Amino acid sequence: MGIAQDIKQSSFKSQFNKAIVNIIYTNGWLNQSQVQFFKEYGLTTPQFNLLRILRGQYPNPATVNLLIERMLDKSSNASRIVDKLEAKKLVARKQCSKDRRAVDVIITEKGLELLAEIDVALHEWEEGFRSLTDEECETLNSLLDKIRLGKEKGAD
């Protein structure tokens, strides 16, 4: 039932090593489920994340730079992700008036509506396999935060 059985590895070098493998495996497990979920809405996970950032800014626009900065996976392909969302009319681009190099990206009404629709289903999706109490979640969050603190690089 634990990670050892899931990946069929009977021993680990250390508890810490086991924890790292567990994070990676659990992420993969979550990711697979998420990809399936968003597929129903014609979105990829990065597209959804980008939309959510834009909603956070709404009604203000965000520049591509801001998007890159805030994306969970800083892959810097923000420009192309915006392309995809623009093609679906979920976001709009216009040149920034203050800096003509920059581009203002703003979520459209259609984008907001889609997100609102997803919100409900996403909440159900999460509740569907929610298995931790709030207190356990807090413990988990603080442990994960602590791992990253162990070697924090310029994360800001």
Place this chain on the structure above:
Amino acid sequence: MGIAQDIKQSSFKSQFNKAIVNIIYTNGWLNQSQVQFFKEYGLTTPQFNLLRILRGQYPNPATVNLLIERMLDKSSNASRIVDKLEAKKLVARKQCSKDRRAVDVIITEKGLELLAEIDVALHEWEEGFRSLTDEECETLNSLLDKIRLGKEKGAD
């Protein structure tokens, strides 16, 4: 210092939601570091994982099917990963004698030597940002296991 600051999101729908985002973000953080680490040895993360499975089988071979089954990220590109490793002479392929459809993949001496070299450095890498006690690791592991139990699919 926590996930909220790291991704500049001030509030979450729930503690559970925050935990999920935290897992994803922490995984990305770990992954970035791992990719850098393995690059020095001319390996990608999937290549390393596959090699490690093969060492686990050594001196027995593994079929491609077994590799797919045990990989952390079951992307089913095992065949092409084996291609890469074979080109580097880290693994060898030969037709399985019992089933001529199957292919026996075995790690070479060179592969074993490379893994041994990596082992040392990898342990240092882990210790370099180890920030949890064994007890905390155990807590983390059990919480992550519990999340996956919440909606276990045929994970075997």
Place this chain on the structure above:
DNA sequence: TTATTTTGAATGTTGTTACATTAAATGTAG
């Protein structure tokens, strides 16, 4: 002012992933 450097976004390139298809070997039913 002009020249140089830096910045913001887009694009090119290469390798990888995800998913479907193929081809050969095996298993199974008649």
Place this chain on the structure above:
DNA sequence: CTACATTTAATGTAACAACATTCAAAATAA
């Protein structure tokens, strides 16, 4: 045995990611 389905691995393809490069705009320096 033949015919058909299944299994194993490899390959084709399209989308995607990572990383470098480009190009215009802006900031800075001379």
